[in-house]
Amino acid sequence: MKHMSLDATPAAAGSVDFDRRCWLAGGALSLFAPSLLAAPSRTPADQLVVVQDLSTITSLDPAAAISYDAMRVLEQCYETLLRFGAADGNKVEPTLAESFEIDAAQRRLRLRLRASARFASGNPVTAGDAAWSLQRVLKLKKGADSVLVARGFSAATADADIRALDERTLELRMPGEEAPQPLLNALCSAITSVVERAVVEPMAKDGDMGHAWLASRSAGSGPFAISRWAANEVVVLERTAAHWRTKPAMRRILIRHIAEPGVRALMMRSGDADIALELTADDLAGLEREGQARVHRFLQSRFFYLMSNTEVPALADPAVRRALQQMVDVDTIARAVLKGHALPLRSLLLREAIEPPPPRDTVFDAAAARAAFERAKVGPLKMLTLAQPPFAELAQAVQAGARQCGLTIEVETLVGAQLFPRLRARRYELALAAFSPANPDPSIMTDTLVINADNSAQGNSASLAWRAGWQDNELMQLAREAGRMPDAAERMAKYRRIDTLFAQRTPVAPLFQPISKVAHAPQVRGFLLTPYRTSLVDVVKS
Amino acid sequence: MSSSPDTAALPAPAHEGAARFAAGLRRAGLRALGLVAALFALLALTFVALYHGRLDPAEQLVGANATREAYLAARAQLGLDDPLHQQFSAYLGRLAEGDLGRSLLTREPIASDIRRSFAATLELGLLSFAGALVVGLGLGLGAARWRGGWPDRLCQGTVLVGASTPTFWLAMIGLAVLYAQLGWAAGPGRQAVFFEGEVVGPSGLLLLDTALAGRWDAWRDALWHLALPALILALHEGAYIARMVRTLVAAEFGKDYVLTARIKGLSPGLILWRHVLPNVRVPLMAVLTLSLAALLEGAVLTETVFSWPGLGRYLTSSLLIGDLQAVMAASLLVGVIYLTFNVMADALQGWLDPRVQG
Numbered sequence: 001m002k003h004m005s006l007d008a009t010p011a012a013a014g015s016v017d018f019d020r021r022c023w024l025a026g027g028a029l030s031l032f033a034p035s036l037l038a039a040p041s042r043t044p045a046d047q048l049v050v051v052q053d054l055s056t057i058t059s060l061d062p063a064a065a066i067s068y069d070a071m072r073v074l075e076q077c078y079e080t081l082l083r084f085g086a087a088d089g090n091k092v093e094p095t096l097a098e099s100f101e102i103d104a105a106q107r108r109l110r111l112r113l114r115a116s117a118r119f120a121s122g123n124p125v126t127a128g129d130a131a132w133s134l135q136r137v138l139k140l141k142k143g144a145d146s147v148l149v150a151r152g153f154s155a156a157t158a159d160a161d162i163r164a165l166d167e168r169t170l171e172l173r174m175p176g177e178e179a180p181q182p183l184l185n186a187l188c189s190a191i192t193s194v195v196e197r198a199v200v201e202p203m204a205k206d207g208d209m210g211h212a213w214l215a216s217r218s219a220g221s222g223p224f225a226i227s228r229w230a231a232n233e234v235v236v237l238e239r240t241a242a243h244w245r246t247k248p249a250m251r252r253i254l255i256r257h258i259a260e261p262g263v264r265a266l267m268m269r270s271g272d273a274d275i276a277l278e279l280t281a282d283d284l285a286g287l288e289r290e291g292q293a294r295v296h297r298f299l300q301s302r303f304f305y306l307m308s309n310t311e312v313p314a315l316a317d318p319a320v321r322r323a324l325q326q327m328v329d330v331d332t333i334a335r336a337v338l339k340g341h342a343l344p345l346r347s348l349l350l351r352e353a354i355e356p357p358p359p360r361d362t363v364f365d366a367a368a369a370r371a372a373f374e375r376a377k378v379g380p381l382k383m384l385t386l387a388q389p390p391f392a393e394l395a396q397a398v399q400a401g402a403r404q405c406g407l408t409i410e411v412e413t414l415v416g417a418q419l420f421p422r423l424r425a426r427r428y429e430l431a432l433a434a435f436s437p438a439n440p441d442p443s444i445m446t447d448t449l450v451i452n453a454d455n456s457a458q459g460n461s462a463s464l465a466w467r468a469g470w471q472d473n474e475l476m477q478l479a480r481e482a483g484r485m486p487d488a489a490e491r492m493a494k495y496r497r498i499d500t501l502f503a504q505r506t507p508v509a510p511l512f513q514p515i516s517k518v519a520h521a522p523q524v525r526g527f528l529l530t531p532y533r534t535s536l537v538d539v540v541k542s
Numbered sequence: 543m544s545s546s547p548d549t550a551a552l553p554a555p556a557h558e559g560a561a562r563f564a565a566g567l568r569r570a571g572l573r574a575l576g577l578v579a580a581l582f583a584l585l586a587l588t589f590v591a592l593y594h595g596r597l598d599p600a601e602q603l604v605g606a607n608a609t610r611e612a613y614l615a616a617r618a619q620l621g622l623d624d625p626l627h628q629q630f631s632a633y634l635g636r637l638a639e640g641d642l643g644r645s646l647l648t649r650e651p652i653a654s655d656i657r658r659s660f661a662a663t664l665e666l667g668l669l670s671f672a673g674a675l676v677v678g679l680g681l682g683l684g685a686a687r688w689r690g691g692w693p694d695r696l697c698q699g700t701v702l703v704g705a706s707t708p709t710f711w712l713a714m715i716g717l718a719v720l721y722a723q724l725g726w727a728a729g730p731g732r733q734a735v736f737f738e739g740e741v742v743g744p745s746g747l748l749l750l751d752t753a754l755a756g757r758w759d760a761w762r763d764a765l766w767h768l769a770l771p772a773l774i775l776a777l778h779e780g781a782y783i784a785r786m787v788r789t790l791v792a793a794e795f796g797k798d799y800v801l802t803a804r805i806k807g808l809s810p811g812l813i814l815w816r817h818v819l820p821n822v823r824v825p826l827m828a829v830l831t832l833s834l835a836a837l838l839e840g841a842v843l844t845e846t847v848f849s850w851p852g853l854g855r856y857l858t859s860s861l862l863i864g865d866l867q868a869v870m871a872a873s874l875l876v877g878v879i880y881l882t883f884n885v886m887a888d889a890l891q892g893w894l895d896p897r898v899q900g
Contacts, residue, residue, distance in 0.1 A: 044736070047736070049735055055859065055862075058602065058603065058646065058647060058649075058863070059649060064603075066604065066605030066607070066608070067605070141609075141611060141612040141615050142603070142604060142612065142616075143603065143604030143605040143607070143608035143612050143613075143616075144605075145608075145609070145612060146605075146607050146608055146609050146612070149609050212649065215649040216649065227739070228738065228739050230648070230851070231645075231647045231648040231649070231859075232647065232648075232851070232855070232859050233849075233851050234735065234738055236738055236739065254735045254736070254738065256731070256735050256849070257849060258730055258849050259846055259849065260714075260846065260847055262714060262718075263714075263717060263729075263730055263847060263849070266717050266718060266721060266722040266729070267729055267730070269722045270721060270722050270725070270729060272729045272735075415597070415862050415863075416601065416602065416606070416863075417597045417598050417599060417601050417602045417862065417863050417864040418595070418596050418597055418598070418864075420598070420601045420606045421596065421598035421600075421601050422596075423606075424601070424610075424613065433606075435606075435607075436607070438607075448607075458610075459610075460609065460610060461609075461610040461613065462606075462607055462608060462609050462610065462613075
């Protein structure tokens with residue numbers, strides 16, 4: 001049957017031509033219309049635009065700052081009593097405190113506050129404000145208190161242990177037996193920022209000490225103040241009217257949530273962002289090659305670990321746990337999977353610098369791992385990991401390594417809100433996750449990787465050693481002794497001894513220490529980004 | 543005076559009207575009951591799914607390094623240790639009082655979060671729908687009108703690209719080429735970051751609020767930011783509309799009445815507008831209504847790539863941290879949108895074709 005055409009007449013053919021022209025013109029117009037609205041995109045000279053993933057920020061109250069992203073923001077708006085040095089991350093220097101002294105018995109820390117320090121409101125920063133701020137962290141128990149709880153402080157004794165002796169003198173009674181250094185480090189953390197009591201306390205509701213109010217505002221003595229925070233959207237910081245110490249060149253800092261690393265790179269290319277955090281290796285290389293950005297690298301205070309639950313019979317055997325470490329080829333994975341975004345780490349002592357590169361790994365031994373698994377007749381195991389880069393890729397690499405050693409590992413990817421409760425409940429076999437120590441003190445690492453005083457269900461579920469169900473009394477004793485040593489060199493030697501024993505026995509095997517790579521526009525200078533300190537106060541655009 | 547047998551057999555007009563009204567009322571009542579039951583089922587299923595998904599918002603609130611004490615305090619505060627039925631009935635009780643709760647992510651009342659994020663989705667959705675109408679109707683009608691010709695091939699090509707290419711990928715390519723390479727489109731977000739918080743209007747629709755405030759620079763910027771994501775969504779949704787329109791209209795063109803009209807000498811355009819379109823308007827309305835509903839529920843991936851603070855992204859972000867109340871509220875809104883549009887589609891069909899009403 002012949003197909004019947006509806007376009008038989010010349011008139012119809014003419015109308016078709018007209019129709020076609022209209023359609024083409026319409027299509028072209030709709031494609032180019034947005035360009036008619038286009039505006040030039042360059043950030044102003046007195047405003048800094050940072051793009052990053054802000055999804056970890058759920059509050060900007062220092063007492064609830066549980067992510068580094070939140071702390072980076074807080075460091076621009078608040079000041080702490082002490083801080084880590086810009087050049088030497090292990091050196092503690094006074095900030096709001098002009099000096100500090102420790103009594104002969106090493107049980108009391110007395111800090112003398114600067115008379116010139118002022119809050120954004122113009123009021124002086126007093127020892128009363130500092131004491132109230134620290135007590136508030138402990139009493140609110142919003143997770144950030146773990147930094148002070150680890151040093152022996154508690155909500156119950158906070159008023160007695162932390163006291164303002166006068167307007168400018170703050171005294172801290174050290175409840176534990178350890179040397180003062182871990183406490184000095186803790187006082188550098190943004191969690192211990194000094195908030196203005198006179199501003200925050202009147203905003204308290206239902207006994208929350210102003211927590212709900214402070215979640216999206218600031219009341220500190222930093223050079224910037226929070227002007228707006230919209231979760232997963234933006235943080236806007238405005239320069240305070242007159243900072244007591246300095247006047248930043250930037251009038252505003254706009255930190256924008258851009259979830260996709262690829263889009264962050266595109267914004268750098270377009271000049272819509274001055275600083276971009278956490279880009280992919282390919283994007284960084286492209287931006288650097290084309291001269292659109294420079295890359296600042298630093299080692300994160302974080303490590304990826306492979307943890308085994310010793311309550312699982314097959315994993316109670318130390319030989320099997322050792323084999324789980326031996327089956328992971330960290331050198332190859334760091335190069336091929338993590339692509340320079342992490343360094344191998346086989347130690348509980350975090351590395352401080354990217355250079356020199358770590359020595360070649362000597363733990364990887366597929367043959368020994370295979371023999372151990374066969375001897376112990378280890379069956380298939382399930383490994384939990386996070387459903388976010390680079391964990392899924394890392395888990396696949398570990399899975400492939402295990403297969404070569406005759407071990408079958410099934411990988412289950414979960415979001416943080418699913419994974420960590422299972423670790424807290426010890427409902428897992430293997431876990432591939434990350435831990436971020438609050439400061440560089442080795443005691444923070446032994447606190448979580450070694451100390452597990454109560455292995456019962458009521459024990460400290462924050463400790464990785466507890467989550468692995470692992471108790472090693474000898475190592476715990478050594479860790480406590482190291483914590484009490486006042487001499488830094490002797491203390492470090494002790495931690496190295498602990499590290500050697502730890503590597504042979506632990507069910508929580510550190511594998512990698514990630515590297516932060518920050519892209520910044522070539523004209524942006526003066527920022528300070530280290531694992532434990534971020535400062536944008538001196539940023540200028542040349 | 544006796545009535546004729548014919549008129550006696552018919553019911554009195556007043557009785558007929560009352561009976562029809564009662565039947566209509568009964569239908570409306572049953573429909574309303576059905577809607578409430580559907581929404582309840584949606585809430586119950588969402589609640590059970592989230593409960594068994596073992597998402598623990600307490601962990602997200604206090605962090606992985608929190609002490610056991612802080613973690614347990616957060617769980618108790620959120621009522622997570624109560625049994626499932628108790629948590630659900632408590633939630634329904636609060637919902638009945640109009641209290642949607644407070645978001646764990648934004649720390650704001652969920653009602654205001656939903657209002658804000660839905661406004662962003664609505665603005666994007668309406669503009670995308672307008673674009674989808676142009677793309678879908680234009681290509682679909684053109685393809686059916688000139689079957690086998692270049693408009694048909696263009697339609698099929700567009701359908702292939704629009705319907706089978708992931709919007710996520712299209713969005714990334716759109717940004718890479720039109721924004722980063724050519725500079726023809728705006729970057730991610732609803733507006734340039736420099737306008738942040740400068741225009742806060744009553745509706746949450748930036749185009750409307752900036753116009754009301756007389757901030758034409760901000761209006762221009764908002765429109766510029768809308769253009770690319772709306773184009774991507776319009777292409778995706780327009781491809782679906784085009785395919786349906788082409789199928790519906792082409793099927794009509796094969797029928798006898800079209801042949802008759804042609805034999806009578808009517809032009810193809812006239813046949814299309816006067817005879818074919820009225821016959822496909824009922825299924826076409828259903829297609830368009832459901833397309834609009836799909837756009838208003840929030841396009842998660844497009845919103846993520848474009849950092850668009852819409853409903854889809856709000857729902858996903860809340861889900862990832864296990865914020866049960868926020869997920870429930872957003873799901874409820876999505877359910878209400880779908881059911882409302884379904885009812886509207888039915889009503890529209892009944893209005894356009896009274897045979898459907900029975």
